[in-house]
Amino acid sequence: xxxxxNIKLDGVGYDVAFDFKFIERVESKFSLTxxxxxxxxxxxxxxQVAWVLFCGLASxxxxxxxxxxxxxxxxxxxxxxxxAVDLVNSSxxxxxxxxxxxxxxxxxxxxx
Numbered sequence: 001x002x003x004x005x006n007i008k009l010d011g012v013g014y015d016v017a018f019d020f021k022f023i024e025r026v027e028s029k030f031s032l033t034x035x036x037x038x039x040x041x042x043x044x045x046x047x048q049v050a051w052v053l054f055c056g057l058a059s060x061x062x063x064x065x066x067x068x069x070x071x072x073x074x075x076x077x078x079x080x081x082x083x084a085v086d087l088v089n090s091s092x093x094x095x096x097x098x099x100x101x102x103x104x105x106x107x108x109x110x111x112x
Contacts, residue, residue, distance in 0.1 A: 004060055005090065007083050009053070009072040014064075016056030018091035025055040026088075035088055044081055049073055052084040 004017050026032065029051055038044045050070040057064050073080040 003090070005056075005087070007053075007056075009069075009080070009083075010075050014057055014062050015060040016053070016062075016087060017059035018056060018087050019059060022055050022059040022087075023091055025059065026052055032088055032092065035084075039085055044084075046070075046073060046077065049077070049080050049084040052087055053080060056087045 003019055004015050007014055007016055023032065026035070030048060035044075035048055035052065038048065047070070050066065050073045053073065054064070054066045054069040057069065
């Protein structure tokens with residue numbers, strides 16, 4: 001079953017899927033660990049960002065070419081980077097990040 005997100009690129013909404021098909025398509029060009037290493041080093045390649053977004057869009061059935069995605073990435077590289085990173089993280093962690101809800105601490109009385 002495909003997990004999906006809705007993203008905006010250049011003001012247009014698109015569905016993206018992040019499932020095994022997405023991972024397989026991304027890894028046909030480069031490994032997810034290579035991509036994540038680029039994130040850690042602050043060295044993301046624009047072509048990798050475009051490829052990750054294209055794979056997510058294609059996996060969701062969006063009709064857009066890799067070159068069109070590349071052009072959208074160039075319009076707002078910062079936003080495209082954030083979306084690509086979120087897609088990769090979501091694909092390997094089981095879903096988009098959600099805020100962690102803090103549980104109220106309960107004090108045990110210690111009485112018997």
